[in-house]
Amino acid sequence: MSADSRQIEQEAAAWLARRDAGDFSPEDTAALDAWLTQRTAHRVALLRLEAAWNESGRLKALGAGVPAGELPQRGRWSSAPFGWQPTTTPSDEAELPTSAPRLRRASLRPAPRRFGTFAAAALVLIAVASYWGWRRFEHVEPLAYRTSIGTLQEIALADGSAATLSSDSAIDVALSRNERHIDLRKGEAYFDVAKDAARPFAVQAGNRRIVAVGTRFSVRRDGDEVRVVVSEGTVRLESSPDGGRNQPVTLLPAGSSALANASGVLVRAGSAADAERALDWRRGHLVFLDTPLAVAVAEFNRYNTHPLVIGDAAAAQLRIGGSFRWSNAEVFAHLIEQALPVRAEREGDRIVLYSRQ
């Protein structure tokens, strides 16, 4: 009897390892399903191993700075992969395509003299045509979308991309021939971008621009602060020139998140699962990990008209974690009361959280 759970665990591990090896045929899947339905013990054993194995994807962060094919010594992990790291902007900048300025220079080359008159006429034609083209393709009337507090909106864009607009948010969408331009006026939006290499997908958020070709990411604006979470593909974060000087460009890979504000850009690397977690608001959840209560409350208030209020400084400092439905601040306040030394008091349409010491 006592070998039972160990035996099952070995079987579960064997299944998962085989699936991990690839070439898992439909027959294999059916056999695994049959094994899982045979006993609940099989299922829970598999879930337990699978959950840890999925999390172990985070280990990828340890590979940063380690040459491929090299296995570091045990216990060699410095604090480096565990913290926030400023971006290494100079190398990022080097990867940028420089073809655009070069093209412009080429077209400005003086035309040979004997074609002068012809060129002048052609220029007028080109100007007229391009103005017409610009009217036709560039100056597309933007479509405006906005949500009220507590509602999300799924938007199917004409290019096949999809956007999810978070609570109390606003975007303007202009799909022109050369660019798919989104202006995030307020709040947060998630984009699942249809691939179209010829038409970059750019989200303007204040003086930051986030450019993608085909990927999934979200952009959020709080005043001057812009936050980007990338769940698939790579996006480019650009900033408007400051005092005539170009700002460095940052490349954000899948799983990373960036926080851009007046003092610069901070990039945090993570796994795709981390990024997905940060985007759980789309499914009605807010996820916190060791978050100060004041920050969590501010998040809730983005989705609710009846605000939660922090009653005192001690309460603001408390930390919480977990996944909560954003649609019900009352339940959240109730949970907080049970979990933390906090008492929630209803005052008019507000719920005030006081520390209970």
Next chain:
Amino acid sequence: MDNPLDAWFVREILVHEAALVQYLRRCWSQVDELSDLRQEVYVRVYEAAAKNLPQQPKSFLFATARHLMTDKLRRGRVVSIEPAGDFEALNVLVDEVSPEQRLGARQILKHLAAALDRLPERCRQIVWLRRVEELPQKVVAARLGISEKAVEKQIAKGMRLLAEHYHGHSATAKPVARGARRRGLGRVE
């Protein structure tokens, strides 16, 4: 983990594994039965949740553990029990900070790194190539000059060991953990 119940189970139940195991260990003297007990608790919780999702998963988990041990006692299958049947007195864990005072991403990574370092040499190397360098098992086999079956075996082993360390640390029950160790109860690691 594509069904909501599975995701719930991972999120709300498995996170408490370290606390659960400590609880079982304090109540049950037969150390070799702990992993069976844990499995049985999980099975009961999962089956009950399939019918009706508990509102307070953590309390439900510990209540289930308590009932299971009481049942076993009644059936007289186990003779030696330390605090004979007095599981209620050991309730401390249940009202511990509840909505999942979970670990931050950085701490999880630290635990995973520590778990990785505890793997036997060959296993650690293969898990590194598969998980950090993200090489397919086939490529790992070719690189190390061993059979694909051997790699698969090591991956299975790595999965079991990582799960043991990972779940064993992911819950937060530190004061109790210290208490348990003072009682001289060994850890199965």
